[in-house]
Amino acid sequence: MTTDTPKAQQSFALSEAEIDQFHQQGFIGPFTAYEPDEMREIWRRTRLQMLDRSHAVYPDDELSGATNISNYDRHLDNDFLAAHIGKREIVDRVASILGPDVICWRTEFFPKHPGDEGTDWHQADTFANASGTPQILWPDNAEFGGTITVWSAFTEAKVENGCLQFIPGTHQQMNYDETKKMHYDPNSINGVDKDGVRRGFFGYDYRELQVDPDWKPDEDAAVSQIMEPGQFIIFWSTLMHASHPHEGLTNDMRMGFATRYVPSSVSVYPGSDHIEEYGGRISLERYGSVLVSGENKNPGNRMVTETTRGKKF
Ligand SMILES: O=C(O)CCC(=O)C(=O)O
Ligand SMILES: [Fe+2]
Numbered sequence: 001m002t003t004d005t006p007k008a009q010q011s012f013a014l015s016e017a018e019i020d021q022f023h024q025q026g027f028i029g030p031f032t033a034y035e036p037d038e039m040r041e042i043w044r045r046t047r048l049q050m051l052d053r054s055h056a057v058y059p060d061d062e063l064s065g066a067t068n069i070s071n072y073d074r075h076l077d078n079d080f081l082a083a084h085i086g087k088r089e090i091v092d093r094v095a096s097i098l099g100p101d102v103i104c105w106r107t108e109f110f111p112k113h114p115g116d117e118g119t120d121w122h123q124a125d126t127f128a129n130a131s132g133t134p135q136i137l138w139p140d141n142a143e144f145g146g147t148i149t150v151w152s153a154f155t156e157a158k159v160e161n162g163c164l165q166f167i168p169g170t171h172q173q174m175n176y177d178e179t180k181k182m183h184y185d186p187n188s189i190n191g192v193d194k195d196g197v198r199r200g201f202f203g204y205d206y207r208e209l210q211v212d213p214d215w216k217p218d219e220d221a222a223v224s225q226i227m228e229p230g231q232f233i234i235f236w237s238t239l240m241h242a243s244h245p246h247e248g249l250t251n252d253m254r255m256g257f258a259t260r261y262v263p264s265s266v267s268v269y270p271g272s273d274h275i276e277e278y279g280g281r282i283s284l285e286r287y288g289s290v291l292v293s294g295e296n297k298n299p300g301n302r303m304v305t306e307t308t309r310g311k312k313f
Contacts, residue, residue, distance in 0.1 A: 012092035026171030029233035039230030068278035101294035110256035112162035115248035117198040130277035146238040153227035167240035176209035
């Protein structure tokens with residue numbers, strides 16, 4: 001007999017001190033989900049699998065220019081990504097912040113190719129930022145809004161190839177008004193200089209949403225999140241976050257994979273049957289949130305059930 005806890009029962013819940021730190025700073029990590037060599041091998045395989053869209057829930061040809069949204073939710077057709085969103089190292093930590101009933105409502109790839117601009121400073125509460133329509137709504141009595149994002153480094157992320165940047169402690173107050181409109185201009189991509197740094201938001205300019213048009217992010221307080229392949233970091237989407245440009249000094253792509261979690265009581269895509277943003281439009285017909293912990297507390301949400309999953313995979 002061994003007294004070691006079997007791996008399946010090991011809990012990765014955050015400690016009280018870590019939860020306090022998370023609430024103060026708006027982020028915590030990085031933590032390790034995979035060893036660097038393991039992640040390199042997984043990514044080599046998964047990167048190729050991503051090219052096969054035959055089971056992807058959104059076709060990428062509904063409207064031209066839809067590359068950002070056709071990147072969404074590949075966990076609904078890829079086995080590795082499906083396992084990743086439910087990985088104990090991640091979900092135990094997220095549940096220790098959000099409570100036991102947790103859904104994953106969105107995943108997104110964030111590639112940064114050599115020479116790409118940095119991601120603009122931004123915060124997201126309802127995720128109406130690009131579509132003009134709230135994508136998540138917390139119950140009326142909720143203390144918080146936004147989502148927990150777990151950003152996993154599928155490749156190395158360092159300053160020169162565009163790692164994330166956070167401004168600690170900025171998650172309690174929105175500097176952007178998501179009921180305002182941003183204008184999509186794919187020609188602006190990689191073309192806008194902001195105080196000496198090339199930054200944009202995939203064809204949008206986040207400054208258009210500023211509550212105070214004269215305000216500027218306190219970039220002196222920004223911290224760079226340098227990560228090994230296989231590490232992940234947890235942050236509120238309402239935290240001021242951005243990324244450095246890829247300087248193009250090396251030809252390695254930086255690949256981040258963001259998984260977004262909320263308590264299962266939150267309404268996802270309320271009243272919408274499609275998403276329209278980044279110049280594209282996708283139907284939510286085959287979409288479902290995935291219950292990664294506990295129970296579903298919102299009968300109104302479209303969920304991936306064993307039956308729909310059978311059809312999707
Ligand atoms: O990876 C990036 O550059 C941006 C990621 C981001 O904004 C997010 O995960 O919410
Ligand atoms: Fe973001």
